[in-house]
Amino acid sequence: MSEPLKTVLVVAVALIDTDGRVLIAQRPEGKQLAGLWEFPGGKVDPGERPEQALIRELKEELGIDVNEACLAPFVFTSHAYESFHLLMPLYLCRRWSGVVQAHEHSALKWVRPNQLSDYPMPPADEPLVAWLRDLL
Ligand SMILES: Nc1nc2c([nH]c(=O)n2[C@H]2C[C@H](O)[C@@H](COP(=O)(O)OP(=O)(O)OP(=O)(O)O)O2)c(=O)[nH]1
Numbered sequence: 001m002s003e004p005l006k007t008v009l010v011v012a013v014a015l016i017d018t019d020g021r022v023l024i025a026q027r028p029e030g031k032q033l034a035g036l037w038e039f040p041g042g043k044v045d046p047g048e049r050p051e052q053a054l055i056r057e058l059k060e061e062l063g064i065d066v067n068e069a070c071l072a073p074f075v076f077t078s079h080a081y082e083s084f085h086l087l088m089p090l091y092l093c094r095r096w097s098g099v100v101q102a103h104e105h106s107a108l109k110w111v112r113p114n115q116l117s118d119y120p121m122p123p124a125d126e127p128l129v130a131w132l133r134d135l136l
């Protein structure tokens, strides 16, 4: 019998600019899934609400300020990695203050929803990309 996988809650966001493009960020060397493109975000800390965690991560990773009222719940993904089970809600956000900068990623890119599939992303993100393409 194998050990049950721990479920890890990660929150992520599709930032959408005025041209309808979505921000993706490249995971840096040395991290798990390095080189793959992802939606900015990260793990929810103990005692933290998901929206609070996302606001904190967006400040740390991109240097932007986001108001909680501007985070719209969209879809989620549930994916079994080898060492944990990922549960990741994706929010949409069209309003923030500041200019996005790559504080923790190796690159950032604004991409049209129908071109997201040109960028290698973690396997958990595949359904999210399909929803963005179909619903944005
Ligand atoms: N942020 C984010 N994480 C994702 C995505 N897809 C995906 O499988 N993940 C996985 C990668 C990681 O195993 C986990 C959370 O990643 P993370 O490295 O961003 O966590 P974090 O910002 O809190 O960073 P750290 O403090 O743990 O280094 O979720 C995605 O689109 N965005």
Ligand SMILES: [Mg+2]
Pocket: 040, 041, 042, 043, 057, 061
């Ligand atoms: Mg992160």
